[in-house]
Amino acid sequence: MKKFAVILKYELKEYISSKGFVAFTLLLAIIGAVLLCLPRFIDMSAFTGVDSSESSNEEETVPDTPAAYNSDKKYALYDPGNIADIKLLSDYFFGAQFVKVSDTGELEKMLEDETADAGFAVKSQTEYEYYVFNKTMYDSDSEVFNEAMKAMSRARYCEQHGLDLSEITQMYDPPITVTEHILNKNTTQSYWYCYALVIIVFMLIMFYGQMIAVSVTTEKSNRAIEVLVTSTTPNSLLFGKVIAGAIAGLLQSGIILGTILVSYRFNRQLWGGMLDIVLDIPANVLIVFAVFGTLGYLFYAFLFGAMGALVSKTEDVSKSVSGLTMIIMLIYFFSLFQLSNVDGIIIKVLSYLPFSSYTTMFMRIAMGSVAVWEIIVSLIILIASVIGAGMLGAALYRMGTLRYGNPIKLSAALKGLKKQ
Amino acid sequence: MELEIRDIHKSFGENEVLHGISFKVQSGQALGLLGRNGAGKTTAIRILMDVFHANSGQILIDGKPFRAERHKIGYLPEERGLYPKRTVTDQMVFLARLRGMKKADALKSAAKWLERLGISEYAGRKLETLSKGNQQKVQLAATLIADPEIVILDEPFSGLDPVNSQVLKDVVNELIDAGKAVIFSSHQMNYVEEFCDSIAIIHRGQIVLSGRLSEIKREYGQNRLMLSASNYQAAQLESKLRTEFSDILSVSGKTKTALILNRADNVSTSDIMRRIADSDIEIYKFGSYEPSLGDIFVDKAGDEE
Numbered sequence: 001m002k003k004f005a006v007i008l009k010y011e012l013k014e015y016i017s018s019k020g021f022v023a024f025t026l027l028l029a030i031i032g033a034v035l036l037c038l039p040r041f042i043d044m045s046a047f048t049g050v051d052s053s054e055s056s057n058e059e060e061t062v063p064d065t066p067a068a069y070n071s072d073k074k075y076a077l078y079d080p081g082n083i084a085d086i087k088l089l090s091d092y093f094f095g096a097q098f099v100k101v102s103d104t105g106e107l108e109k110m111l112e113d114e115t116a117d118a119g120f121a122v123k124s125q126t127e128y129e130y131y132v133f134n135k136t137m138y139d140s141d142s143e144v145f146n147e148a149m150k151a152m153s154r155a156r157y158c159e160q161h162g163l164d165l166s167e168i169t170q171m172y173d174p175p176i177t178v179t180e181h182i183l184n185k186n187t188t189q190s191y192w193y194c195y196a197l198v199i200i201v202f203m204l205i206m207f208y209g210q211m212i213a214v215s216v217t218t219e220k221s222n223r224a225i226e227v228l229v230t231s232t233t234p235n236s237l238l239f240g241k242v243i244a245g246a247i248a249g250l251l252q253s254g255i256i257l258g259t260i261l262v263s264y265r266f267n268r269q270l271w272g273g274m275l276d277i278v279l280d281i282p283a284n285v286l287i288v289f290a291v292f293g294t295l296g297y298l299f300y301a302f303l304f305g306a307m308g309a310l311v312s313k314t315e316d317v318s319k320s321v322s323g324l325t326m327i328i329m330l331i332y333f334f335s336l337f338q339l340s341n342v343d344g345i346i347i348k349v350l351s352y353l354p355f356s357s358y359t360t361m362f363m364r365i366a367m368g369s370v371a372v373w374e375i376i377v378s379l380i381i382l383i384a385s386v387i388g389a390g391m392l393g394a395a396l397y398r399m400g401t402l403r404y405g406n407p408i409k410l411s412a413a414l415k416g417l418k419k420q
Numbered sequence: 421m422e423l424e425i426r427d428i429h430k431s432f433g434e435n436e437v438l439h440g441i442s443f444k445v446q447s448g449q450a451l452g453l454l455g456r457n458g459a460g461k462t463t464a465i466r467i468l469m470d471v472f473h474a475n476s477g478q479i480l481i482d483g484k485p486f487r488a489e490r491h492k493i494g495y496l497p498e499e500r501g502l503y504p505k506r507t508v509t510d511q512m513v514f515l516a517r518l519r520g521m522k523k524a525d526a527l528k529s530a531a532k533w534l535e536r537l538g539i540s541e542y543a544g545r546k547l548e549t550l551s552k553g554n555q556q557k558v559q560l561a562a563t564l565i566a567d568p569e570i571v572i573l574d575e576p577f578s579g580l581d582p583v584n585s586q587v588l589k590d591v592v593n594e595l596i597d598a599g600k601a602v603i604f605s606s607h608q609m610n611y612v613e614e615f616c617d618s619i620a621i622i623h624r625g626q627i628v629l630s631g632r633l634s635e636i637k638r639e640y641g642q643n644r645l646m647l648s649a650s651n652y653q654a655a656q657l658e659s660k661l662r663t664e665f666s667d668i669l670s671v672s673g674k675t676k677t678a679l680i681l682n683r684a685d686n687v688s689t690s691d692i693m694r695r696i697a698d699s700d701i702e703i704y705k706f707g708s709y710e711p712s713l714g715d716i717f718v719d720k721a722g723d724e725e
Contacts, residue, residue: 002520003518006517006518007518010514014506222501222502222503222504223497223499223500224501224502225501226495226499226501227495227497227501227502227559227562227563228518229471230466230469230471230488230495230497231515231518231519232518402466402471416433419433
């Protein structure tokens, strides 16, 4: 136990004293904090919809007019019948400039000369042509112009028939007030933070798992293992490495995630709550994420360590761990694909398997309906599997550590263990 | 203190690699554990260090079962290696702490050994920045940092220049003087002869020769003579002896300069000398044959086929 503590401390120091680890952790935490504090220093109202100069106690106000299409473009308009109402168009194309032209030839020339970004030729009250030099993926000018044409048509009809446009609009499209009372879970909100947490735990397992495997193989390839195995037990060595990696991973993700979540909590009102879908994670989900994520991480880390011991050169590590990474990738994609169907049978089954419960159980807790006994059963299976993985990992590690040369196949290693 | 390895058998799968090896080493003495590559030396050492478990046999210390974790053992493996990216002191303290030392004591001991080996200035440097010889010295310092009672040195001189070899020789002698039990494995026989009171030669998983070196040499030289002539080449001399002197001697081998002869039973050295003197052989060198350890090793561990 004492030796385990010495190894744990030594390995942890290796992570923590690494410039890369410190720089990466601090950089991400600082970038996260700075980005989330931006509304305090610069006016981001156009982006957040909240005026930072307003008192933060003010109620969030929703604009009563439809969101205008912000555009700083210049449009050429050929309207021989004087059908288009420039004022109304300006309401729809907020900030845009319309230049009347005498024919479509002039319109096209303006586009070619780049003196206009796009152009409209209005042929009748219900027909127009849209001109653009290069159409981009996000070009929605014609959709907005459609709406403007419809509005003009409605206004004309009302005028011709002596009707009150605003009254008809009120009748036709009355403003509805809705107040949601969500009694259990808001999956539209939890979807995105679940998505983010699945990615985080996936990245942690892949990143630290590989690091542990490489660290084990490096000790073999530089022969440090020769002295180590005669100074302590293989169990202490493997457990020390894995637990140190777990602590480093938790520390790193804790610092980054913690900084981001706390920064957002302080600046939430300035953001108008717009990042709630990712950053307003309930405490119970975070706790389950931490518990299941850590156990899942340990489960894989022991196996990564054992896989590292089966090869003697660091360049062989990726081949040795390929089976494990494949399983992790599959679980990752299954989790993301089934994120909108967490009460489906696939996620239910995956939430009991130790290979996948680390990610699927907190998805079910955050977005689906899950009984407490299910969580407890899944947790017990996962804990038992972590212990099993630890024992199997240590046995493979013990067998592999002093065997140099060609990589040992997992099947051969398992057969060897069975014989023993 | 006497450490005894008794009748150790070890198999890997179906393959038995040690077929009942035994040897002893005492405090204040060095045992030369010799053998060709793959003979089973490292396996024997790993069993002693409890890295591998023997299939049968015993390891005893003063007649009682030996448990490696209860004793301080310093092991310098043939396959050297520490942590290239960590500082010298950092990893020395780590290894000392794994062997039960307190941090403060480990730091003191690390400083002492680095000073003794003349590499104090590298204490704070990363291992990979040191020359190969200095890395080897760091490894030796790491072996000795926890003041071991049993020291196992596997090819300690390989890769060292003559100056560093001298430093290491002094250190090994100091260890022996300080009452440590030293197990010394090397292919450089001159070092073994210099340090070791006793030897054990392992060949194909078996001890083919063991005991006190002086006695082995004496025994090995008994009834054996050495002869060279100034008027005959070795091959001619050998042929002559085989045809004309077969009643009193036989040729059992040759060194670089002389033939090695075995006396026939009931024939004295004087009888042989007289017969040779009476022949046309002009004696260049004649006397008792004292084998070198290298000769003994080749004789015992060389393949006959």
